[in-house]
Amino acid sequence: MxxxxxxxxxxxxxxxxxxxxxxxxxxxxxxxxxxxxxxxxxxxxxxxxxxxxxxxxxxxxxxxxxxxxxxxxxxxxxxxxxxxxxxxxxxxxxxxxxxxxxxxxSRAMVPPLPGLVPDPDRLPERVVAFRTLDDCRRILAAATGARTALVLGGGLLGLEAARGLASRGLDVRVVHPVGHLMNRQLDPAAGAVLARTLAGLGVISHLDAAATAVHVDADRVTLELAAGQILTADLLVLACGVRPxxxxxxxxxxxxxxxxxxxxxxxxxxxxxxxxxxxxxxxxxxxxxxxxxxxxxxxxxxxxxGDRAGDRYRPQAPVTRLKAAGIDLAAMGDLGPVDGSEPAVEELSFTDPARGTYARLRIVRERLTGAIMLGDNPAVGTVIQLFDRGTPVPSDRRALLLGRAVGDRSGTPVESPALMPDAATVCQCNTVPKGALVRCWRAGARSVAEVVTATRATTGCGSCRDAVEGIVHWLSTADSAEVSG
Structure with a gap:
C-alpha cells in the first residue's frame, strides 16, 4: 500500500x-x-x-x-x-x-454531583479523575503531604488507584454505589473476599453508598452520601468509568x-x-x-x-486482571444466571476469606466458560489457558480450584513450562504463546529483557511477568532436547 x-x-x-x-x-x-x-x-x-x-x-x-x-x-x-x-x-x-x-x-466520566463540573480538566483542586498521565501527576501532587484519600468508584480503575495511594501510606476509603466491589467482573462472594483483603492493606470499602454531593475547601474534601453519612479527606479521586x-x-x-x-x-x-x-x-x-x-x-x-487484506477482527472473550501488591485477581467469561435448559453445567467454588482466596469455575460440556481466581493460586495461568483455548478441563477439577493436584502438599502448580503446549498463550495482551518465547530463545535471546524486546510479552498489563520469567528460567536450565514444548 x-x-x-x-x-x-x-x-x-x-x-x-x-x-x-x-x-x-x-x-x-x-x-x-x-x-x-x-x-x-x-x-x-x-x-x-x-x-x-x-x-x-x-x-x-x-x-x-x-x-x-x-x-x-x-x-x-x-x-x-x-x-x-x-x-x-x-x-x-x-x-x-x-x-x-x-x-x-475515551474520557473519564465525572458523576453529576453538586460541587463538580462535567469536564474532568476543570475539577476543583483536590478532586482528580484518574485516567491519564497528567491525572496521575495531579494525584501525586495532591497526595504530597496528604494523609487520607477517598476514591469514588469500586471498579478496576478505582481499586488500582486506591491500592496505589495506600502503598504510599495514605488511609484510603473506596465509595461504591453497588453492594460489592468490581461488580461487572465479580460475584458478591468474590467481592466480599476482595474487600476483606483490601481492608488488610489499608483500603476500607463503603458499599451500597451513593454519593450525593461534593464540597471542597482550602484543605479538605467532603463527600456526602445518600444515607446521610459524611466522609472527609485530603484528596478525592474519581474513578467512575469512561466514555468513548x-x-x-x-x-x-x-x-x-x-x-x-x-x-x-x-x-x-x-x-x-x-x-x-x-x-x-x-x-x-x-x-x-x-x-x-x-x-x-x-x-x-x-x-x-495489503499484506493481510483478508484479515478480519474477531473479538475474544477478555480476561480482566488486577495485580497489585497483596492482590492477584483474574476474572473471565460469563458467570451470570444459568439457562435451565443447559443440563451440563458444573459450578465449583472454594473460599478462604482469612487467606484472601476465592476461586469459582463454571464448566459447560467439559469447557471452562467462566472463572474468578482471587488470591495466591498457582493454577491461574492454567485456568486462563483453558478458557482462552476452549480445551477440555482436567478430570480433577479440584486441582484448578486449589492450585495443586489433590493429595499433593508441595503446592506444585498444575502445569509447568515443560508441560505447556507451544500454543498456550502466555501474554494475553499481546497474544504471545509459549512457542514464540521458545523460538526467541533459540534465535539467541538470553535474558528476560531480550525476550520481552523481541516478543512484546509483559508490555501490556504486566501480569504475565512471573510466567515469562519462569519460562526463561526453564529455558536457561533445560537441555536442548527438553526444550521441545
Whole structure:
C-alpha cells in the first residue's frame, strides 16, 4: 500500500498501529497526531506509577520511529472533512489523508454531583479523575503531604488507584454505589473476599453508598452520601468509568452509537476512515481493554498495508486482571444466571476469606466458560489457558480450584513450562504463546529483557511477568532436547 495514513490518537492503540504499519513493507507515509503532549505510554501501568513502584520512563511505550513516520504529540485534531479527505488541527494545519484512523480513546466520566463540573480538566483542586498521565501527576501532587484519600468508584480503575495511594501510606476509603466491589467482573462472594483483603492493606470499602454531593475547601474534601453519612479527606479521586471520545466522528457524519461503529475490517461508515481501541464499537460492543485494542491494531495494519487484506477482527472473550501488591485477581467469561435448559453445567467454588482466596469455575460440556481466581493460586495461568483455548478441563477439577493436584502438599502448580503446549498463550495482551518465547530463545535471546524486546510479552498489563520469567528460567536450565514444548 502506498499513500498517507493519518492516525488521530497517540495512545496505546494508535501507537501500536503505527508500529505495526512501520514493520510492514510498502511505501507509505504515517502521520500520528496525539492531543497529549507526551510520548505514548502504558495506561495500565499508571497505578504502579501512583504507588511509586516505577517512574515515568518506565510507562513509556516504544515509539514507531523510522523513515516515513511523523509523530506529533501535543497536536489536537479539531475537525475531519471526509469529502476533502483532510483533518484540521488546533495549529491551523490541514493534513490530507488516503486513510484515516480514529484512535481517540475515551474520557473519564465525572458523576453529576453538586460541587463538580462535567469536564474532568476543570475539577476543583483536590478532586482528580484518574485516567491519564497528567491525572496521575495531579494525584501525586495532591497526595504530597496528604494523609487520607477517598476514591469514588469500586471498579478496576478505582481499586488500582486506591491500592496505589495506600502503598504510599495514605488511609484510603473506596465509595461504591453497588453492594460489592468490581461488580461487572465479580460475584458478591468474590467481592466480599476482595474487600476483606483490601481492608488488610489499608483500603476500607463503603458499599451500597451513593454519593450525593461534593464540597471542597482550602484543605479538605467532603463527600456526602445518600444515607446521610459524611466522609472527609485530603484528596478525592474519581474513578467512575469512561466514555468513548466520539466528537470528531459525529461532526464528520460517521455512524456513532455508544462508540464509533465499525465492521470486521475496523472500517466506519466511510470506507476511508477506520476506528480502533476504546472509541470503536464492534458488533455493538465497546472494548475498554488493551488486548482487544492491540488485536484491532494488528488486523487493521494488515488491511491497510495489503499484506493481510483478508484479515478480519474477531473479538475474544477478555480476561480482566488486577495485580497489585497483596492482590492477584483474574476474572473471565460469563458467570451470570444459568439457562435451565443447559443440563451440563458444573459450578465449583472454594473460599478462604482469612487467606484472601476465592476461586469459582463454571464448566459447560467439559469447557471452562467462566472463572474468578482471587488470591495466591498457582493454577491461574492454567485456568486462563483453558478458557482462552476452549480445551477440555482436567478430570480433577479440584486441582484448578486449589492450585495443586489433590493429595499433593508441595503446592506444585498444575502445569509447568515443560508441560505447556507451544500454543498456550502466555501474554494475553499481546497474544504471545509459549512457542514464540521458545523460538526467541533459540534465535539467541538470553535474558528476560531480550525476550520481552523481541516478543512484546509483559508490555501490556504486566501480569504475565512471573510466567515469562519462569519460562526463561526453564529455558536457561533445560537441555536442548527438553526444550521441545
Amino acid at each position: 502506498t499513500g498517507r495514513v493519518v492516525i488521530v490518537g497517540y495512545g496505546m492503540a494508535g501507537s501500536r498501529l503505527a508500529s505495526e504499519l512501520r514493520a510492514r513493507d510498502g511505501d507509505r507515509k504515517i502521520v500520528v497526531l496525539g492531543a497529549e503532549p507526551h510520548r505514548a505510554y502504558n495506561r495500565i501501568m499508571l497505578s504502579n506509577l501512583l504507588a511509586g513502584k516505577i517512574d515515568e520512563t518506565q510507562v513509556e511505550l516504544t515509539e514507531a520511529a523510522g523513515h516515513g513516520v511523523d509523530i506529533r504529540p501535543g497536536v489536537t485534531v479539531t475537525a475531519v472533512d471526509p469529502v476533502a479527505a483532510t483533518v484540521t488541527t488546533d495549529r491551523n494545519d490541514t493534513i490530507s489523508y488516503d486513510h484515516l484512523v480514529l484512535a481517540t480513546g 471520545e466520539t466528537g470528531l466522528a459525529r461532526s464528520a457524519g460517521l455512524t456513532v452509537e455508544r462508540g464509533i461503529v465499525v465492521d470486521d475490517r475496523l472500517a466506519t461508515s466511510d470506507p476511508r476512515i477506520f476506528a480502533i481501541g476504546d472509541c470503536a464499537q464492534h458488533e455493538g460492543q465497546l472494548t475498554g481493554l488493551v488486548a482487544p485494542a492491540w488485536a484491532q491494531a494488528r488486523v487493521l495494519a494488515g488491511v491497510l498495508s
